[in-house]
Amino acid sequence: AALAEQLGLMHYMDVMMLITAVEYVAPMSDENVTVTDTEFSNVPIRLFVPRKPSDGLRRGVVYFHGGGWSLGDAGMKSYDRLTRWTSSRLNAVVVSVNYRLAPKHHFPTQFEDAYSVTKFFLQRNVLSQYRVDPGRVCVAGDSAGGNLAAAVAQQLLEDSEVETELKAQALLYPALQTLDVNLPSYQENENDPLLPKALMVRFWSEYFTLDVSLREAMASNRHIPSESSHLFQFVNWSSLLPEEMKKDHTYTSPTYGRPELAQRYPGFLDPRAAPLLASDARLWHLPLTYVLTCEHDVLRDDGAMYVGRLRAAGVPVVHHHARDAFHGALMFISSPAELAVGHRLLNRYIKWLDENL
Numbered sequence: 001a002a003l004a005e006q007l008g009l010m011h012y013m014d015v016m017m018l019i020t021a022v023e024y025v026a027p028m029s030d031e032n033v034t035v036t037d038t039e040f041s042n043v044p045i046r047l048f049v050p051r052k053p054s055d056g057l058r059r060g061v062v063y064f065h066g067g068g069w070s071l072g073d074a075g076m077k078s079y080d081r082l083t084r085w086t087s088s089r090l091n092a093v094v095v096s097v098n099y100r101l102a103p104k105h106h107f108p109t110q111f112e113d114a115y116s117v118t119k120f121f122l123q124r125n126v127l128s129q130y131r132v133d134p135g136r137v138c139v140a141g142d143s144a145g146g147n148l149a150a151a152v153a154q155q156l157l158e159d160s161e162v163e164t165e166l167k168a169q170a171l172l173y174p175a176l177q178t179l180d181v182n183l184p185s186y187q188e189n190e191n192d193p194l195l196p197k198a199l200m201v202r203f204w205s206e207y208f209t210l211d212v213s214l215r216e217a218m219a220s221n222r223h224i225p226s227e228s229s230h231l232f233q234f235v236n237w238s239s240l241l242p243e244e245m246k247k248d249h250t251y252t253s254p255t256y257g258r259p260e261l262a263q264r265y266p267g268f269l270d271p272r273a274a275p276l277l278a279s280d281a282r283l284w285h286l287p288l289t290y291v292l293t294c295e296h297d298v299l300r301d302d303g304a305m306y307v308g309r310l311r312a313a314g315v316p317v318v319h320h321h322a323r324d325a326f327h328g329a330l331m332f333i334s335s336p337a338e339l340a341v342g343h344r345l346l347n348r349y350i351k352w353l354d355e356n357l
Helices: 002-006 012-023 079-091 107-123 125-127 144-157 184-188 197-208 212-219 227-233 261-265 299-313 342-356
Strands: 033-040 043-050 058-064 092-097 130-141 168-172 288-296 317-324
Touching: 002 012, 002 125, 033 079, 033 107, 043 079, 043 107, 058 079, 058 107, 058 144, 079 092, 079 342, 092 107, 107 144, 107 184, 125 130, 130 144, 144 168, 168 342, 184 299, 197 212, 212 261, 227 261, 288 299, 288 342, 317 342
Parallel strands: 058 092, 058 130, 130 168, 168 288, 288 317
Antiparallel strands: 033 043, 043 092
C-alpha cells in the first residue's frame, strides 16, 4: 500500500481496501439465521434474524465493524461469522452496520451513520417488527467500531427523542482518544505488525482530514492546542491506568501544538470522535459495559483508562484484559487465518452477552 501510494498509483487506504474486497462474502442464510443486506435509515446494514422459534421477545445487538473508519465491511468473512454466531447463539437480532468510510468521508459521517441506524432500530415499532425486547438491546463494536459504539451510547443519553435505553455496551479493543498517542501501550507496541503506531495515527488523522499536517503533528504528539489543556485530565494515564500497565514508564506533561489544526479540524477534540473526552457527568448513566483490551495493542491503554473512568462514575464494568492477545485477535476465527486465541476471545465476549443482555 505504501509503495503504491509513493508511486502515485492509488491512495494507501484504497489498496488496503482490496483486503476487504477479497474477504467479502455474499449474505447467505443457513438453518439457524436468515441473513439479508438491507438499509436502516438509508444506511446499508447486514441483518441477522434467528430462524428458531422463541417463546418470548428476542435480544438485539447493533454491531459496528473495525478498520480505522477507513476499512472493513459487515460482509467480510470474519465479521459475517462473528455476527452470525452472535445471532445464532444468543437467538438475537443482529444489525451489522456498513457506515461510510474515509478517506472519501470524514468525521462526523461515520458517527452519524452509526447513530442513525441505532436510533432507527430503537424505535418501538421497529423492535416490535423484529420481536426484540426493548429492555434487551446493546451496541457493540471492535477497534474503530468500539469507538463508534461508545460514542453512540453516550449520545443516546442526551437524545430526548429516543425512548428505549440500551441495556449494555460491549467495546472490543476500542480506540477512544486522540489527545495522547504516546501512551505506554503506544510506546510498547509502536512496531506491532498488525497495528503499528504510524498506522493508527494515520487512521486517526484521516478520520478527520487528508491534510498531512495533522498526521505529522499527531505523530510527534504536538497537535493539541494549549487552550484545550483541560482535556488532558481525561487521558492522564498516570492516574487512570492500573499499576501493572504503567510498568517503568514515566508520565510527562503534554507538549502543546498548533492551534490552527484544532480550528480547522475540531473533530479530534469532539467526544463523538473521542469518547474518553466526555465529562464525568456524561458517563454517569451509561449502561452495563464490557471492555476487552489486549496486551499487545497500541489501543490497550485507551480501553483501560475508560474502564477506570466508568468505574469512578459508578457504571458497572467488566474488564477482560487478554495478556496473550493482540489487536484484531477476534478476526482470526476462520481459515486461512484461524487461531485459538480468536475463538477464546469470541466465546468469552458472547458468553458475557448471553449472561448480561
